[in-house]
Amino acid sequence: MEFEEYVSARGQELVRLGFTVSGDYQRAEDLAQTALMQAFRSWRKVRKADDPHHYVRRILVNEYLSMTRRRSFTEAPTAEIDPQSTVPDPATGIVDSDDLWHALQELSARERVVLVLRYYQDLDDRTIAELLGIKPSSVRSTASRGLATLRQTRQSNRVDERLS
Known part of the structure; x- marks a missing residue:
C-alpha cells in the first residue's frame, strides 16, 4: 500500500481517534497530521x-x-464558541452523551486513552499494552481506575443509562 492510499483509507479514522482522546477537533487534526508526517518519514518501514x-x-x-x-x-478552550464558526462534530456517532463526554475529559490522559482504545476502538488489552508500551496488567488497572472515576461522576451526573 502506498502512503497516499493509506491516507485516503485511514486519514479520517485517525482524526476521529485523535478527537476521541483529546476532546478537541483542532488538536485531533494536529495529532493525525503529526502521526501521518512521522509515518511518511519512515513509510518503507511502516x-x-x-x-x-x-x-x-x-x-x-x-x-x-x-x-x-x-x-x-494545560491551555483550556473557551466554553463560548461562535456558532457560525463551528465544525460538525466528527465523533457524533462515537460519543452520544454530553455527560459521558465531559466525564471522559475529567480522566487522566492515560486513563482516557486506555478507555477509548478499549471501548471505542474495540482493542484488546494486549494490543493496547503494545500501543502504550506497558504491560497488559497495567492496561487493566488503568481501565479499572478510569471506570471507577466514571462511576463516581455518573452517580453525581446521572449518566447510568448512557454508560451501559
Missing part, C-alpha cells in the same frame, strides 16, 4: 509492518500522551 494502521495509531497515541506532558497542553 509499510512492511504486520499492521501499518496499528503502527500509525501507536504514533498518534504516543504523540497525544507526549503532548499532555507539555505545559502548553
